[in-house]
Every structure is written in structure tokens, then in C-alpha cells.
Amino acid sequence: MQIINCKVENLEDCARLLVRVYAEPQYKEDWNEFDAHKYLKRFLDIEPNLCFIAIENNIIIGGIFAYSYPWHSEILVYVQELFVDSNERKKGIAKSLLKSICNNENTKIWLVANENTGASEFYKKLGFKKDGPYKFNYGALSF
Template sequence: MNLNLRARIMKTSDLKKCSELMLKVFNGEPWFDKWESVNQVQKYLKEFVDNPVFIGFVIEENNKILGACFGHTRSWYEGEEYYIDEYFIDSDLQCSGIGSRLMNYIKEYLISKNIYCIALLTEKDFPAEQFYKKHGFKVRNNTIFMYNNF
């Protein structure tokens, strides 16, 4: 693992680089999303950034962003929780430990802010599911994701 890796809180100036990386990651295998442009992704991610309770993280090497996490806090009766909206690592670097380094940094940061929980949605039977399970996430059997296309 390269020693020049650094995880940190995201800055608004990171948005374009994160958008370029997300386009690369999610338009590729195994997701095969159909993002049309960096501008479309940037508009999507900026909606998270504009949330007053947004907290974002990046991991970089020599000022090149290799991964990012877009999320926000939510108040709950048990205390503040952090909800991950988007989490991605450069597809060329997945399974290299970079995603784990970023996740560990996020957990340490959240603990320091008295945030007790991380929650997220992910695709079942995709590599991300195993990544999150490796980091202690559990599937809640009494919760379902529902949607209505019209």
C-alpha cells in the first residue's frame, strides 16, 4: 500500500474530480449505469453537497482523488447517524485496501463527532455488499426497499 494515501474531509472544490471518478466507476462493471456526462453526475452529487447536514470524504494520493463518500447526518431517537448516499473507489483500484482505508477514516471521524451509526442502501449480490459486510454492516431482515415506476 502506498504511503502517500490520505483520507480527508471533502472540499467543495473536489466536486468535479469526484464527478469524473463516479462517472468512470458506475458506468463500468458491475453496475453499468448510464450516466451521460460529468455535468449530469456533478448536478446529482451537488444536491448532496448542498444539504446542510452533508459530510463528504475523499481518499487521495498525490492530490489525485481515488475514492469518495457522499453522505449526511440524520437525527434519530438514539442520536445522530450518518447515511451514506454514494461511496465509490476508482474501479482500477478496488480490492486494493483503499476502500477500507477510507471507511476506517470515516468511522474514526464519526466516532469523534459522537455519531453512533452508519446506514446505507446497496445492491444485493454485488461486490459492494461483501465490502460493507466485511466492515461490520448487517442486513436488516425487517426492512425492505420499495419503489414505484410510472
């Protein structure tokens, strides 16, 4: 397996994989390839050096799309998407993708994980904590 920077020409296959992963029963998300491509391209356009793919036998089996920003006196990396083909999980691919976005061992990472999946437990094993002063809020404004 190789971890390489994602390029525009990889987005079609990445979008196809994202659609497949998020259609799985634990996610039940209804993506289409056009929207997934547009979504991933946005993050590739923002910070291409924080977008990586995992490839095996010339097939994309995982991807990570992240961006960084200054936070007080540090730089935080926000993982927008991390996804791995369900047939390739538990092989260290997600961990390798996360390592690819760390420019040093003290890189601070923020992310949101669906608690109905194995993702929360995976992040917990890596040392991520759910507690803190911030809570993810979701909704639509109606005035």
C-alpha cells in the first residue's frame, strides 16, 4: 500500500469510494458521485498538501481530506473526511492516512466522528478525546 498526495485526476475514484463507504448501513448517507466529487475537490482546492489517498494495486482504497488553520499560538488540522474501503479496514490504512497529515508528532487534530460506527472507538484508541468545551451543533436557521 502507498500513501500519496491526492491529485485532481484521483477525485473521480475518491468520490466513487466515498459514495460506497457512506452508503453502508452504519452511515446510511445518500451521496451521488457528482456531489461527492464537488465536495472533495473543495478541500483539495483549499489545502492540497493535506489531502492524501491510499493506493493498492492501482486502486484507491482510502482517502483523507483535511485543512489547517491558526488557533491561538498553534496550527490545528481539521480532518474533514477520512474513509477506507470496508474490505480494507483494520489493516492500518486509516492510521497511515492520519500520519500523512501530521508534520510533526505534536500536530493537533480536530475531527467529527459518527458514534454509530467504529470510527469513534478507532479515534479513542489513537488517544483522541471526546470531552472539551466544544460541541458539534447542527440545524437550519429559520427566521
